[in-house]
Amino acid sequence: MPNDFNQPIIDEFRANRGRMSGYFEGARLLLLTTTGARTGTPHTTPVGYLPDNGDRVLVIASAAGSARHPDWFHNLVAHPQVTVESGSFTYEARAVVLTGEERDEVFARAVEADPGWAAYQEKTTRVIPVVALHSLAQGGPGTINATSFGEAIKVVHDAFRRELSLIRAELASTASSSTTTLGAQLRVNCLTFCQGLHNHHTGEDTMLFPHIAEQHPTATPALTRLREEHERIATLVEELRETLTSTTDPAAVRTEVERLTTALEAHLTYEEEELIPLFDTAA
Known part of the structure; x- marks a missing residue:
């Protein structure tokens, strides 16, 4: 069972499909459900994550710089198959603990994006583990947390809106700091978003839109x-x-992101106005 501190975070996360208020507002969080190493029972923990290219996201077992690894890390070492909730999607994943140069490169990216990770490492003598969560979902990002096709469209669109908002905020923070170069993790965030958007539109063109055309010729x-x-x-x-x-x-990156944001928001809004009523009427 989640502890008293985690449960309100879990409840808010699920109720708002990943959007958080207060201390965690604007944070990249996911819910990680592991199988207890000793008990065999499921345990759900909110953890911060880093986007990564491909079919994986990255989590860091910092435990705020504690001398011991967090329980969820011991659990996934014993039972590598885990469940990930992103807010919009739920999917099974395979946890792989990164080692050597790969671990160090990813951790350096994380520190560049948020120096707090370095502060945690300085507090402990243990090497803070970095874990890749590889999605096991086939043919998509996982189960959409929606109860209808119309709602699913909005949920997926809002996931893209939220990620783009986070990227824009990260780019804005570079403008208000002394940073003159684009950080490696921020570049990965942008590239991951681009790939996800490409995959989404490809899926719509090849599967969703032909289905709608067959069921609703007027569309x-x-x-x-x-x-x-x-x-x-x-x-x-x-x-x-x-x-x-x-x-x-x-x-230069901010300019391109703003151009994409303007076009994408208009596109998503139009799609919702045209397609969601079709599914709502059918329901």
Whole structure:
């Protein structure tokens, strides 16, 4: 069972699909459910995470610099299959403890993004573990935490909105600091978002939109417009990728992110206005 400190965080996280208030507002959190190393019972813990390219996210077993690894780390070492709740999605994952240069490179990225990780390492003699959580979901990001197709569209869209908002906030913080180069983790955040958006639009073009066209022929004009917008957004995504690989200037990246944000928000809003009523009517 979650402890008294964690339970309110878990409840708020689930109620608001990952959006938190107070101390954790704007934080990247997930709920990690592990199997007890000794008891075999499930334990759910809120943990911070780092986006990473590919099918994995990264978590750090800091325990705030405690002399001992957190219980959830011991659990996943004993039972590597875990459940991850991102707020919008729930999926099974395989936990892999990073070692050697890979661990050090990821931890350095984390410290660059948030010096608090370094402060935790300085408080303890243990090497703070970094764990990769590899999604085991097939054909998508996992189970969408929604009760209808219409709600699922909004939930997925809001996940993209939230991640883009976090990236924009991180870029804004570079403008208000003495930082003159783009951090490695922030670059990874942007590239991960780009890949996720590409995957989402590809799935819509190849699966969702053909299904809607078959069930609702009157939606054809809207679907045509949405596909055209996918192409324009894909161009903006590629321009952002090119900027990320060609410069470390945060201002240049901010410009491309703002262009993408404007186009994407208009696209998501139009899609919700046109498609959600179709599913609601069918329901």
